[in-house]
Amino acid sequence: xxxKISLTILLIYYCLSIVSTNHYxxxxxxxxxxxxxxxxxxxxxxIFIHWGVFSVPSFGTEWFWHSWSSHYKSYDEFMKKNYRPDxxxxxxxxxxxxxxxxPIEWASIFNKSGARYVVLTSKHHEGYTLWPSNYSFNxxxxxxGPNKDLVGELATAIRNVSLRFGLYxxxxxxxxxxxxxxxxxxxxxxxxxxxxxxxEMEELVNAYHPDVLWSDGEWEAPDTYWKSTDxxxxxxxxxxxxxxxxxxxxxxxxxxxxxxxxxxxxDRYNPGVLQTRKWENAMTLDKxxxxxxxxxxxxxxxxxxxxxxxxVKTISCGGNILINVGPTKYGKLVPIFEERLExxxxxxxxxxxxxxxxxxxxxxxxxxxxxxxxxxxxxxxxYAITLGYPKxxxxxxxxxxxxxxxxxxxxxxxxxxxxxxxxATHNETVIEFPDLNxxxxxxxxxxxxxxYKQ
Numbered sequence: 001x002x003x004k005i006s007l008t009i010l011l012i013y014y015c016l017s018i019v020s021t022n023h024y025x026x027x028x029x030x031x032x033x034x035x036x037x038x039x040x041x042x043x044x045x046x047i048f049i050h051w052g053v054f055s056v057p058s059f060g061t062e063w064f065w066h067s068w069s070s071h072y073k074s075y076d077e078f079m080k081k082n083y084r085p086d087x088x089x090x091x092x093x094x095x096x097x098x099x100x101x102x103p104i105e106w107a108s109i110f111n112k113s114g115a116r117y118v119v120l121t122s123k124h125h126e127g128y129t130l131w132p133s134n135y136s137f138n139x140x141x142x143x144x145g146p147n148k149d150l151v152g153e154l155a156t157a158i159r160n161v162s163l164r165f166g167l168y169x170x171x172x173x174x175x176x177x178x179x180x181x182x183x184x185x186x187x188x189x190x191x192x193x194x195x196x197x198x199x200e201m202e203e204l205v206n207a208y209h210p211d212v213l214w215s216d217g218e219w220e221a222p223d224t225y226w227k228s229t230d231x232x233x234x235x236x237x238x239x240x241x242x243x244x245x246x247x248x249x250x251x252x253x254x255x256x257x258x259x260x261x262x263x264x265x266x267d268r269y270n271p272g273v274l275q276t277r278k279w280e281n282a283m284t285l286d287k288x289x290x291x292x293x294x295x296x297x298x299x300x301x302x303x304x305x306x307x308x309x310x311x312v313k314t315i316s317c318g319g320n321i322l323i324n325v326g327p328t329k330y331g332k333l334v335p336i337f338e339e340r341l342e343x344x345x346x347x348x349x350x351x352x353x354x355x356x357x358x359x360x361x362x363x364x365x366x367x368x369x370x371x372x373x374x375x376x377x378x379x380x381x382x383y384a385i386t387l388g389y390p391k392x393x394x395x396x397x398x399x400x401x402x403x404x405x406x407x408x409x410x411x412x413x414x415x416x417x418x419x420x421x422x423x424a425t426h427n428e429t430v431i432e433f434p435d436l437n438x439x440x441x442x443x444x445x446x447x448x449x450x451x452y453k454q
Contacts, residue, residue, distance in 0.1 A: 026233040028259045034236055036261055036278050039164065039211075040246045042357045043116035044315055045348075046166070046212075047341075048282060048324035050121050050290040053128045053145070055329045056092040062291030062326070065089045065126050066174050093128065096145035101331025103157035109333060110163060113341035114348035116356070117164035119214050119322060122151055122204060127173035131207065135200040146331075155208050166212025166246075167204060171197060171226055173217075187225040201231060202239075209241050215250045215260075223252025223259070232260075248280065262320070270310065274317050274360050281314045284324040285340055292326035292334065301336050304343040308444045309387050311344075311355070316373035316385070318360045343444075350412040351447045354383035368398030368428060380406075384431075384448040393433045396422065402429040406451040410434060417448065 024030045054062040059078050061067070068075040068089070079087065110118050123129045123136075131151035132142030141150045151167065158165045173179055178192035205213070213235070223229065228251035236242050249260035257265035262278040265271075270281045284290055285302050302310070307323070314321045323344075325337040348355065358375040361382055366372040371387040372395065386395055402421035408431070410417050415434035422428045431448060 022236075024233050024236045026229040028229060031229055031232050031236070032259055034261070037244050037246055039244065040117075040262065040320065041278060043164065044320055044355050044358075045113075045115045045311070046117040046119055046280075046320060046322040047110045047113065047115045048119050048168070048284075048290075048322045050124070050292075050324060050326045051150075052121060052124045052130065052291070053089070053093050053096050053126055054124065054291045055327065056095045058292050058294045058329065060293060061289040062124060064291075069175075089126070090139075093139070093144045096128075096141070096329050098141075098146040098148065098150065098329070098331035101146070101148075101150070101153075101327075103153045104160075106154065106327075106333065107157040107161045107163070109338055109341055110158070111161040112345045113323075114345045114352060115163065115323070115341075117166055117212060118154075118158050119166035119168055119212050120151060120154055121168040121170075123170055123200075124168075125170045125172060125174050125217055127170075127176055129200075131204070133200055133203060135196050135203065151204075151208055164211040165208070166214060167208065167210040168214040168216060169201060169204060170217035171215060171250075172220060182225070183220065187221045190225055190227070193225060193227055198227060198231060202234070205235065205239050205241060205245075211241065211244055211246065213245060213247045215248055218250040218252050218255060221253060223255050226252050228252050228255070270314055270317075270319070272313060272317060272365070274364055275319070278318065278320075280320045280322055281310070282322040282324065283310060284326075285337055286324075286326065290324050290326060292328050298336075302340065304340055304347075305388070305444050307340055307344060308347055312373050312385050312387060312445060313365075315355050315358065316360060316364045316375055347444055350443065351385070351445070353377070354385055354411065354447045354449070358383070363399045366397055366399050369395050372397060374399070380452045380454060382450045382452065384450060385445055386448070387445050389446065390433065395431050395433075397429045397431065400429045400450060401427050403427075404452050405429065406453045408451070409449045411447040411449055412443070 024034055050062050054064045057064050060075060068079060122131060127136065127139055129136045129140040131140065131149050133140050138144060141148055155165045176192060178196060182189050182192045232247065235245060247261040249256055249258065249263045251260055257263050262280055264280050264282055268281065268283045269279065286296055287300050287302065311321050325333055327333055354375050358377050361374040361376040363374055373385050375383045384397060384400065402419065405419065408417050408419055413434060417434055418432040420430045422430060
């Protein structure tokens with residue numbers, strides 16, 4: 001017994017040594033070779049939170065300041081109608097009160113949704129930080145507005161329910177004088193990066209130990225201006241999260257869908273086909289905005305069917321899904337967001353084994369049943385997820401061969417599932433849904449667990 005235990009300890013030590021001795025150079029060739037921590041692919045589902053000073057006007061989108069400064073008509077009219085003529089965007093900050101913010105409540109909602117990680121906007125393009133940053137004087141949640149460390153409070157609550165915690169961080173800031181000066185100099189100077197962005201990102205990592213660092217705002221300047229590879233080499237080699245942190249691909253103009261950790265490629269990216277690299281579909285429950293907006297109507301929100309269909313297609317093609325909600329200025333998730341997340345969690349309680357820790361199958365979308373998407377677990381279990389209940393109670397699977405099936409089960413019920421071959425070819429499989437009571441049917445999408453013969 002002692003020998004087995006000693007051998008196990010030795011192997012663990014050896015594996016940890018391999019990880020810790022990996023050294024990444026400050027160039028993309030080296031950075032791009034870093035393996036993606038396994039937890040991320042296994043987690044599949046995350047929650048995105050867009051929250052900041054833009055949550056005060058809560059009109060249009062989270063780009064309110066930029067749109068208003070650009071004199072978009074609807075924003076000019078909104079401000080003229082509701083605010084005094086000399087009102088500035090900075091004046092909104094005192095009303096970012098978050099007085100009803102309960103991080104424990106948020107963590108409970110996210111946990112019940114079935115999500116495995118949460119990503120909070122620590123700082124959007126407006127430059128306002130949700131933590132008491134030493135590099136954002138009087139433009140942070142401790143100095144003006146809620147007088148709280150919102151990042152710290154939520155990080156603690158999220159980890160207390162065993163979810164992973166990540167942080168979104170915008171590289172650029174629309175109206176920061178240092179950034180505007182560097183931009184005017186065609187980014188030949190980098191005072192903004194040296195005095196603001198680099199120390200700010202290190203502060204964020206050292207203070208909150210994020211499992212995800214979701215970079216954004218990269219598109220105006222090259223990665224050489226942002227010193228991105230140098231920062232990522234520090235993150236992977238020296239930071240307190242070097243062995244577990246996951247990053248995306250937004251690290252400078254031209255890096256999107258090309259360099260970094262996993263790819264996002266564009267907002268709401270959902271290619272519908274298998275990708276060669278791990279990717280994430282960052283999308284919104286509000287079809288038009290990432291931040292909360294008061295003028296939204298019911299039709300602007302995804303239905304639960306639309307959400308689950310998006311999730312299934314994403315996971316089948318090897319992606320993760322990051323589902324965005326926008327809280328109010330006073331710190332609540334409006335009921336429509338809470339309802340969607342609760343509905344998602346109920347569906348995952350039945351069908352989650354077809355999602356978490358699965359891998360793409362050799363087919364993603366069935367060749368005959370276009371509303372069927374596949375995942376797999378191990379070498380002999382395939383999940384066929386059908387989006388909606390078929391009108392005639394049967395589906396034809398063109399890529400599941402009848403003579404190779406050991407057994408088939410509809411997740412969530414013990415009732416018998418009948419299958420038969422298509423007589424013309426004896427390759428495809430016809431599945432008859434079992435008789436379900438009315439309460440079973442509105443489950444949005446159904447999963448058939450298929451065991452193949454060994």
